[in-house]
Each structure stands twice: as C-alpha cells, then as structure tokens.
Amino acid sequence: MSDNKLIQAIKDKGKTMEAEMSFFDHLEALRWHLIRASIAVVVLTCFAFYYYDWIFDTVIMGPSKPTFWTYRMLCNIGDYFHRPGFCIDKINIHLLNTEMAGQFTLQVNSSLLIGVTLGFPYLLFEIWRFIRPALHEKERKAASGFVFYATFLFILGVMFGYYVITPESINFLSGYTVSPLIENKFDIDSYLSSVSTLTLATGIVFELPILVYILSSLGILTAKFMRDTRRYAIVIILIIAAVVTPTPDMMTMTVVSIPLFVLYEVGIMVSAVVEKRRLKRGEAVE
Known part of the structure; x- marks a missing residue:
C-alpha cells in the first residue's frame, strides 16, 4: 500500500515538475518575443536619432507652424464657406530650453x-x-486579422490625434492669456509632452474595438450591455472630448467626439458578431 502511495507521489511530482517546466518555457518564449520587439524599437530609435533634423523641423514642430496641413485645410474651408475666422496664419509660440542637457x-x-x-x-x-500556438484552429482563424486591424486602428488614431487634436490644442493654448502682463514662453519639454501625449493617447483610444473584441470573446462584455449603456457612454465620450481638446469651441469638441461615437458603435457590431460565433460554437458542441 505504501509502495503505491510512493509511486503515486512520484507521478504527481513529475506532473508538477512538467507543468513548472512548461510555465518557464512559456516565460522563456515570451522573453525572446519581447527582446526582438525591443531590438526593433532600438533600431527605429537610432534611425530617428540619425535623421532628427528633418524629424524635428517637419514632424515635431509641424503643428506649431501656420504652413501645417491642418491650418491650410482650415483656410481652404474658410474660403469656401466665406468664413475668414477659420484661417490661422499666425501661432504665437515661443519655445525655450532651461537645462544644460535639455536639447x-x-x-x-x-x-x-x-x-x-x-x-x-x-x-x-x-x-x-x-499567443497563436495556444489557440485552437477556429480561434486562430477568427483572430488572424488581429495585427492588421490593431495596427490600422492605432495608425488611424495617431493620424487623427496629430492632424486634428494636436494643432487645435496648440493653437488655442499658445494664444490663451489670463492677463497681457503675462508672456507665454513654453519649455521645449512641455511642448514635446503635449504633442506626444495627444497623439499617442488618441492612437490608444482608437484601439477600443480590439478591446471590445477581446472582452466579448471572454464573455465579459455583450452587445446588449453596450446598447443599454449607450447614453452613459455618450456622456463619457463628451467628457473625454472636452478633456482631450482644451479649446472651448463646440466645433472642435464635436470633431473629436464623432470618431469616438463611431468607434463605440463599431464596438457594438464587433461584440454582436462575436456573440453569434460563440452561439454557433455552442450549438455545434451540443
């Protein structure tokens, strides 16, 4: 009897060691995936560092110049609708560096x-x-476009943040004054922080349909719940639009909130599709 217990204990220990080895194997695989991604980021960072003159003048400082694409489009729209107030021909922004190693x-x-x-x-x-090796064949096919759609939404969000939210915010904040006695001179780090935050934050917000897809696949979120809470979502979206766009005019806030409304509705459709697939799978198993 004791021999059987000993043999069973050895088998259990073997299973535990096998599970631990499997866990550490997964950690090792994840480590190499992250290392390769880090190497790619380092290479692209070095590329940006080498061509920094063009990147700084054209990309980073672009929203601070009246010749920026967004301002030119606003001028064209103003001319078309006979609204000269749309045209922005001057941006009162003065940048300075206050640290020795700042630049x-x-x-x-x-x-x-x-x-x-x-x-x-x-x-x-x-x-x-x-993640792919851990998925079943059907799950792998269903999620085969994950990288494409997530990348597309991120780039779309970054472009929207860079060409819409960032120039509108910079134009408003650079010209906003409490008193004529106070002169606006901005630290270069503050300017870079504003541009990068507004741009990258919008790119992340545009990943909402992907998040909805994941939560719906896990059974945490449903299309019915999103429809029932649509009125609350509208309030939250308007608050986000008001925070992201410090400009007080209604037009800018509307321009920012419309894509968020569209993303929410797309999320509802994505959740509904996931639910239908899950129901079909359940019927097939039964």
Missing part, C-alpha cells in the same frame, strides 16, 4: 517616442506570435 535629452526622448510609435505594429506581431 540632448529632447533629441533622445523624442527619438525614443518615435521608435516606440513606429515599432508598435511589430510589437503587436510578436505578441500575436506568442
């Missing part, structure tokens, strides 16, 4: 931000490669 730090930090932004699709690809 070098600026180049390093902004190059890293650009490297992370450009490397985000490859990071998604490595995450997908790590």
Whole structure:
C-alpha cells in the first residue's frame, strides 16, 4: 500500500515538475518575443536619432507652424464657406530650453517616442506570435486579422490625434492669456509632452474595438450591455472630448467626439458578431 502511495507521489511530482517546466518555457518564449520587439524599437530609435533634423523641423514642430496641413485645410474651408475666422496664419509660440542637457535629452526622448510609435505594429506581431500556438484552429482563424486591424486602428488614431487634436490644442493654448502682463514662453519639454501625449493617447483610444473584441470573446462584455449603456457612454465620450481638446469651441469638441461615437458603435457590431460565433460554437458542441 505504501509502495503505491510512493509511486503515486512520484507521478504527481513529475506532473508538477512538467507543468513548472512548461510555465518557464512559456516565460522563456515570451522573453525572446519581447527582446526582438525591443531590438526593433532600438533600431527605429537610432534611425530617428540619425535623421532628427528633418524629424524635428517637419514632424515635431509641424503643428506649431501656420504652413501645417491642418491650418491650410482650415483656410481652404474658410474660403469656401466665406468664413475668414477659420484661417490661422499666425501661432504665437515661443519655445525655450532651461537645462544644460535639455536639447540632448529632447533629441533622445523624442527619438525614443518615435521608435516606440513606429515599432508598435511589430510589437503587436510578436505578441500575436506568442499567443497563436495556444489557440485552437477556429480561434486562430477568427483572430488572424488581429495585427492588421490593431495596427490600422492605432495608425488611424495617431493620424487623427496629430492632424486634428494636436494643432487645435496648440493653437488655442499658445494664444490663451489670463492677463497681457503675462508672456507665454513654453519649455521645449512641455511642448514635446503635449504633442506626444495627444497623439499617442488618441492612437490608444482608437484601439477600443480590439478591446471590445477581446472582452466579448471572454464573455465579459455583450452587445446588449453596450446598447443599454449607450447614453452613459455618450456622456463619457463628451467628457473625454472636452478633456482631450482644451479649446472651448463646440466645433472642435464635436470633431473629436464623432470618431469616438463611431468607434463605440463599431464596438457594438464587433461584440454582436462575436456573440453569434460563440452561439454557433455552442450549438455545434451540443
């Protein structure tokens, strides 16, 4: 009897060791996926550092110039509708550096931000490669477009943040004064922080349909729940639009909130499709 218990204990220990080895094997695989993604980010960061003159003048400082694409489009719209107030021909922004290593730090930090932004699709690809072996064949086919759609939404959000939210915010904040006795002079780090935050935050917010897909696949979120809470979602979206766009005019707030409304409705459709697939799977199992 004791021999049987000993043999069973050895078998249980073997299963435990096998599970632990499997767990550590997964950690090792994840480590290499993250290492490859980090190398890609470092390479892109070095690329941005090398071509920094063009990146700084054209990309980073673009929203601070009246020749920026957004301002030119607003001028064209103003001319078409005979609204000269739409045209922005001057931006009162004066940047300064107050630290000894400030400009070098600026180049390093902004190059890293650009490297992370450009490397985000490859990071998604490595995450997908790590998750894919654990999925069943049907789940793998259903999620085969994960990297494409997530990358597309992220780029769309970054472009929207860079070409719509950022220039409107910079134009408003640079010209806003409490008193004529106070002169606006902005630290270059503050400017970079504003541009990067508004741009990247919008890119992340545009990943809402992907988040809805994941939560719906796990059974946490349903289309019915999203429809029932639509009125609360509208209030939250308007608050987010008001926070993200510090400009007080209703037009800018509307321009920002409309894509968020569209994303929410797309999320409802995504959740409904996931539910139908789950029901079909359940019927097939039965």
